[in-house]
Amino acid sequence: MKSYDLTLHIYRYDPQKEKPWFQTYEVTAGPIMRFVDVLRMINDEQDPSLTWNSSCEHGQCGTCSMKINNKPMLACDLLVENAVEYFGTREFSIEPLQIAPVVRDLVIDTDVAYEKVDRVKPYIIDPLPPDPGGEEHQIDPDELDAYVDATRCINCFCCVSACISSHDTFLGPNALLASIVRVLDPREQEKEERLHDLYSENGVYRCHTSRACSHVCPKDIDVAHFIALAKKGFDTKRS
């Protein structure tokens, strides 16, 4: 089986020390090892103190997001042989997403990152009343299709990291997505408050249409498309 000799420069931060530093690790890895497997191998064979987070390790939870050669991505989604081909190198820098304070090494304070998502109220504020006959609401599958892709967001924050509009009060692409889903969901009656926030000074007009969000989204969601939809005033075909 083919193997790859890799050089990894990994960001380290110890809260007891003032400054972060980069630590270099040399590893030999199999072609379809994921980067989470490589980090685990470093822990088991070289340095148990290197701290990093993951959970599902198959692209569903968004915990293991980090910057690899400056690209925000899920470490579980990156196979060694694909990384070597895509980046054209066997040398990689690995850093935490710098969108919230770093707690240690590659682990950031995710609670801080979620504050903006919480602020847009990722739930139905004013639900359509339940059907009196005890049945489900009917939603046309074509209507659902218009926004279903946006519901696949796992809040990995890769888009937030890549976004060039880094004004710190901008709600950010994933928070906008959460709001847009509920503007389009026929079961949400509270449209006014949502539209007010979307078009506020922290909303869609801070987006500079770089499409960096769509470019990095590990779920292949066209985030920029939904933000553009909002900028157009949600002019979709609705029956």
Add this chain to the structure above:
Amino acid sequence: MKITIDSTISCDVLIVGAGGAALRCAAEILENRPDAKVIALTKVTHPQKSHTATAQGGLAAVDPKDPTDSTVFHMFDTWKGSDCTADQNVVKRICESAWEQILWLENRGMHFSRNRDGRLSKRTFGGHTRNFGEASVYRAVFEADRTGKGIMDTGWGETLKKGITFMTQTIGVELLIDGGQCFGVVAFRQKEGRFVKIMAKTTVLATGGSGQVFRVTTNCRQNTGDGLALVLQSGLPVMDPEAVQFHPTGIVGPGILASETLRSVGGILRNCDNEPFMVNYAPKMKELAPRDLVARAIESEIREGRGIVNPDHDIAHVWIDLRHLPDEVHEKQIPEVSSFFKHYVNLDTKTDLCPVRPSNHYHMGGIPTTEFGEVQDARQQIVGGLFAAGECAAASFHGFNRLGTNSILELITMGQLIGQKVIDYMDAASDAQHDAEPHYTAEQFSGYFSSSGPESIGRLRARLRATMTEHVSVFRTEESISGALAVIEEIKEKRNQTALSCKETVMNQELLQRWELDNLLIISESIARAARYRKESRGAHFRDDFDTRSDEFNHHTLASMKDDGTFELGKRDIDMSVLAAGGEHSDKFDFIERKY
């Protein structure tokens, strides 16, 4: 290092866990008691990252509008699927409340897949039939192949809306129990590196699965069975620990789940001769036979030499064939699962055969509870103020084998039922301030910091997991289990000869993994001891040396840990109340034969 409790917090309800069951329970409480102070601890970075979010296939629920389906059919399928070991009072309660809970989710914004008429789409799933096994039935509602994510997002949104407090990257390390009553937990907050005491009128354990006990598992890194270890360390039992489900189709190598949906949409399992072999093991249901049957079928094909060996991993497997399915199915119904095959093994489900092999997936066993989620001790006395919900609990809904789409159903139904019971308990509880002192936290954690030696926590953990996958897996024998127990004993010794390279408490990953290793060892030992005791085959527990089900074992296993760390086994009766109630179809709820 001196371990001290940094502070004490009080609340009405403390939930250890923030996944599907935890948040359905919390939402029920907060909807009915908006002023209740509810705290949910989660080990992961945010509730949305709970393992519930990775569940794929769907939720089984009998739709009252469906003239071909009936609640008693769902109850029967669950009873038979469990190999006649589920508790019938629980089965009845859950199946009857199922549709109402689907509507709860739908009304709160879950993005279920829809038919052309705008109503909830349905799919078939293994073991779900109409007319007591006559044919497959369309009983499961779903959100593409990410139903768990839908439940998780809806639960998180609703509890956020109603003012829950989340404590993230926080673990429960000791239950505070005094005089048969639980007063809360000692928790450790990883980001701050501090221990806190959380006093609560009621405590709900909802810590999820224990799949990390096995090397090849669909379970996330965090599923180390923490809730089970918590109760065992308090002298309380776990029930049916040997009842472990191996999902038939894990992607070869990492063991990532390739949903049963693949078979529900028409995928076919093939061996090295390209034969569709399931017809030999389950002539009627074939690919849609229950999981334990399919897992054993695949392992049998492999051990009889009809598997295929993967050159990268050097692991034998069989194929799942999806090539004949229309494009629309690949794109609309199985997009996430198809992406797994693409991302992790570079295969296209439309044109390639995909390699699969059984992977550990689910723990039917767990913390024994009543039909209302009240935790029981070894004599079946209720521990006041302590509840358990979801995968970590065993009420038991699934007995010795779980049907697909019944697990996430349990989260929303038992979550709601337990929420109601917690409200009753909370309303009746006095406002008197209790205090309780922890017994073992300080000693346990200072031990971690002070121990030294050449052993590696990571390597001991890897060895334990490999041992369980090799020796206590789909096919078990006295010899294989005893071999595993010997390795467990050895690792129990060697763990005391490890050293933490970092002596800080803030976000110390090694410290967490050292604690998790203790949990994995306790749970592995309970699984192995119970598997060795149960000299029969039942559901997912299969003994090559005792390969039939025996009436002698028509009971649940209880396993408790004594103060000296040794295990004691006991029994709990199976609830047969549906059979006992008599009437039409009650005879179907006897100890029946299990063929598909």
